[in-house]
Amino acid sequence: MVDEIEVFRRFIRRRGMRYTPERETIILEIFSRHDHFDVDELYLRLHRQGVRVSKASIYRTLPLLIEAGLITEVFFEDGHMHYEHTFGHExxxxxxxxxxxxxxxxxxxxxxxxxxxxxxxxxxxxxxxxxxxxxxxxxxxxxxxxxxx
Ligand SMILES: [Zn+2]
Ligand SMILES: [Zn+2]
Missing domain, CATH: 3.30.1490.190 (Ferric-uptake regulator, C-terminal dimerisarion domain)
Structure with missing residues (x-):
């Protein structure tokens, strides 16, 4: 079991929310490498791999990942926020x-x-x-x- 997935599962359970494989796919992609990304970039990365995830569900998932302590907002540029994963990263x-x-x-x-x-x-x-x-x-x-x- 990947650590970040476990952290997220626990977070979701505490919140009484439903755990979806779609969210897991988003997390795995974010943690597959360390960089600074925005929603569009993440969406493209997933789609290039043939993963069908809507931008809306990315927008819904990111705040949860922030709350769970897995990612953080890094800077605001071109009118939107950029993120990076912080869990396991110094x-x-x-x-x-x-x-x-x-x-x-x-x-x-x-x-x-x-x-x-x-x-x-x-x-x-x-x-x-x-x-x-x-x-x-x-x-x-x-x-x-x-x-x-
Ligand atoms: Zn330069
Ligand atoms: Zn950074």
């Missing part, structure tokens, strides 16, 4: 290229120290954080340089 932050929209994940130990300090200084119980850094990736800077030469 807490990290994002560098986002404003030109090609590449997303680079990074982790820095100093963030843990900052977390400790915030807990100490503000007596705050931290459940998570997100840090987004915007800018230009090396490739886009190179392209800009080439264009102005």
């Amino acid at each position: 807490q990290h932050c994002h560098l986002r290229c404003t030109e090609c929209r590449r997303v680079i994940e990074f982790f820095d130990a100093s963030l843990e120290k900052l977390e400790d300090r915030l807990v100490r200084d503000y007596d705050f119980q931290i459940s998570g954080y997100s840090l987004e850094v915007f800018g230009l990736c090396p490739q886009c800077r190179e392209q800009r340089r080439a264009a102005t030469e």
Whole structure:
């Protein structure tokens, strides 16, 4: 049994909801690799594999996965939300290229120290954080340089 499926099953049972194989397919696809996706991308990935899932049911499933602690909203771009799976994946932050929209994940130990300090200084119980850094990736800077030469 895959862990994330078990987590979801338990969540569904607690809620007294019905467990559907369709939702399981959506979860398995999300956890098949780690990336940042939106509903359209997930829909296309499933359809390319011949899975018939409606966008509406993806829209209905994602909030449940967030509540179950399996995925999280990462950023809002082009008028819609992007998600990633967090269960089994280390807490990290994002560098986002404003030109090609590449997303680079990074982790820095100093963030843990900052977390400790915030807990100490503000007596705050931290459940998570997100840090987004915007800018230009090396490739886009190179392209800009080439264009102005
Ligand atoms: Zn770029
Ligand atoms: Zn990420």
